[in-house]
Amino acid sequence: MSIRPYIVGNWKMHGTRAMLAEARAIDRAAERLLKVEVALAPPFTLIHATRKEANLIAIGAQDVHPADGGAHTGDVSAAMVKDAGAGFTIVGHSERRADHQETDAIVKEKADAAIDAGMNVIVCVGETEAERDSGKAEDVVTGQLAGSLPTGEAVVEKVTVAYEPVWAIGTGRTPTVEDIGAMHRKIREKLVSIYGEEGASVRILYGGSVKPENAAELLAADEVGGALVGGASLTAESFLGIIMASAEAQEEKS
Numbered sequence: 169m170s171i172r173p174y175i176v177g178n179w180k181m182h183g184t185r186a187m188l189a190e191a192r193a194i195d196r197a198a199e200r201l202l203k204v205e206v207a208l209a210p211p212f213t214l215i216h217a218t219r220k221e222a223n224l225i226a227i228g229a230q231d232v233h234p235a236d237g238g239a240h241t242g243d244v245s246a247a248m249v250k251d252a253g254a255g256f257t258i259v260g261h262s263e264r265r266a267d268h269q270e271t272d273a274i275v276k277e278k279a280d281a282a283i284d285a286g287m288n289v290i291v292c293v294g295e296t297e298a299e300r301d302s303g304k305a306e307d308v309v310t311g312q313l314a315g316s317l318p319t320g321e322a323v324v325e326k327v328t329v330a331y332e333p334v335w336a337i338g339t340g341r342t343p344t345v346e347d348i349g350a351m352h353r354k355i356r357e358k359l360v361s362i363y364g365e366e367g368a369s370v371r372i373l374y375g376g377s378v379k380p381e382n383a384a385e386l387l388a389a390d391e392v393g394g395a396l397v398g399g400a401s402l403t404a405e406s407f408l409g410i411i412m413a414s415a416e417a418q419e420e421k422s
């Protein structure tokens with residue numbers, strides 16, 4: 169298991185070619201920060217160009233369609249994003265689950281399709297505020313894991329989990345370090361029950377309002393192996409602030 173923190177930027181529906189300069193700056197700086205594994209998930213339209221800018225960092229997609237190809241206007245398959253230069257894809261982001269009615273079963277199909285195409289996957293899970301307030305957060309998250317994670321042979325090393333409480337995404341609010349640690353321990357337990365011993369080595373990222381100012385604290389929580397970062401990954405300056413903070417948090421942990 170890599171002990172390097174894994175910091176992934178999710179650009180969501182942001183970015184035209186003007187943003188390639190940010191990707192280039194992130195990649196160049198990552199060359200000096202080898203204690204951290206850095207990745208970017210730009211929109212589909214920038215995957216190829218971003219891949220060309222990046223010497224070191226991994227480039228991924230934010231979603232894929234479960235089918236290999238066919239009559240699915242506007243959709244993009246795993247083989248297509250791989251061909252464009254993506255080495256991984258995010259699946260099951262809460263914005264996809266909410267905006268496109270993606271169920272756990274669909275998320276699993278997408279994860280399976282990406283792995284079949286030779287990619288790694290970041291499977292997102294997370295509870296809503298109402299679910300947390302009613303004491304159901306852990307059940308919701310473990311249920312999502314059971315339904316969304318790929319389960320074929322030799323998939324474990326290709327899987328990363330991202331825990332992103334829906335109420336913390338883009339809001340500036342975050343759970344306490346204790347709550348993050350508690351949820352990540354629960355996720356670890358579930359990963360081991362699904363994958364056996366190998367589940368102990370799956371990386372679990374935290375996502376939701378991670379910023380340079382709070383990254384070190386959030387990344388120091390139990391079982392947090394990195395971060396999935398939205399808004400603060402859009403400029404090299406703030407994303408590099410998070411990468412540097414995570415390098416420091418890692419030093420303190422070890």
Ligand code: PGA
Nearest residue numbers: 337338376377397398399
């Ligand atoms: P945020 O988004 O960092 O802007 O809260 C995180 C995510 O949705 O991946």
